[in-house]
Amino acid sequence: MTSLGSRRLSDWTGRTAVGIAVDVGSARTRAWTPEHGLIVDVPTAPSGTARKAVRRGKIIDPRAVSGVLGDLVCSRVGGRRRPTVVATIPVACDEVSRGELLSVLEVLDPETVLTITSVKAAALGARADLAQPLLVVDVGAELTEVALLAGGCLSGARSTALGVVDLGRNLPVSQLVREIAESTVQLLRGDYGPQIVDALDRGVLLTGGGALRPEITYNLARQLGASVQPAPAPHLAALRGAGVILQSARRHPGAV
Structure with a gap:
């Protein structure tokens, strides 16, 4: 399997989706769109600092994560209608942590936000x-x-x-x-x-x-x-899986 950034989701499903798949990790934050591929793959930390924005899977600096996503995603996907966003979450994510993530994702002005556990997303991304x-x-x-x-x-x-x-x-x-x-x-x-x-x-x-x-x-x-x-390109598997869910959500909004 080729890297996520060089292959579009439509290659796997036959259709083009509209939206953004997001994986906010402890070390790196990644985002992907069907039209542009991998648009964000950067350290999950404020630029020029060693301060962590996410620790052990939990967001501890929401403003920093919002800044990473907002500045980078909007500069590449600006001028579009409000997107559907699919984001990965840890299996032990509680409602407080999920709320923090949803708050962070507001910077993308989403129409809809869906979450999926990283492990299930990774399995989908590996085409298991x-x-x-x-x-x-x-x-x-x-x-x-x-x-x-x-x-x-x-x-x-x-x-x-x-x-x-x-x-x-x-x-x-x-x-x-x-x-x-x-x-x-x-x-x-x-x-x-x-x-x-x-x-x-x-x-x-x-x-x-x-x-x-x-x-x-x-x-x-x-x-x-x-x-x-x-998994093929295992560090990107969860993001690929989020992209698969994104496609399903756009094709069948009531089924996801």
Whole structure:
């Protein structure tokens, strides 16, 4: 699969959508439109500072994030009608955090805002078959999520406040992988045991920036005793999936 910025959503679905897909991460903020491709891919921090605007998946400086989105998106998509916006959220996103994101997105003057969990978006972006149980492991900059999708719906998930930026002297890859394995075991011991077993037999989908590191893929496969498949361009998978939902929303507004 080619990179998101060089391929339009209409290549996958046959139609052109109108709107903006947004992925606000702890390290980078990205936005994409069907007409222009990847229009924003910048650090999620105020320009010229080291101050964080998002920490462990939570927006802590709404004004800074609004500035990043407003200045960059509007300069590239100005003069259009009010867009539909599809934004990704962490699986553990509560109503307060979701409200912060919706407030930030007001800078885009949206007609409609839809949210989708990053793990489901990543699965859609990887073009995974969601008819069967699927275990998605999303290793982001500061947050790692393990989620079971069954019948296309989020059945269970666990989050760990660790990510790629933590790797190094204080956090070896082996420890991060153990945290992922423990999250999987917790799901296995819950109400999702048989589905987790089926998902492990099928193989794990690895997404996020961590999927670009072969040592994570290798160690996770050994720890889980299952095949682990990194998504194509895994750091952009969630944004691609948000684009898929965007297309569905424009074609069938009442179905999303």
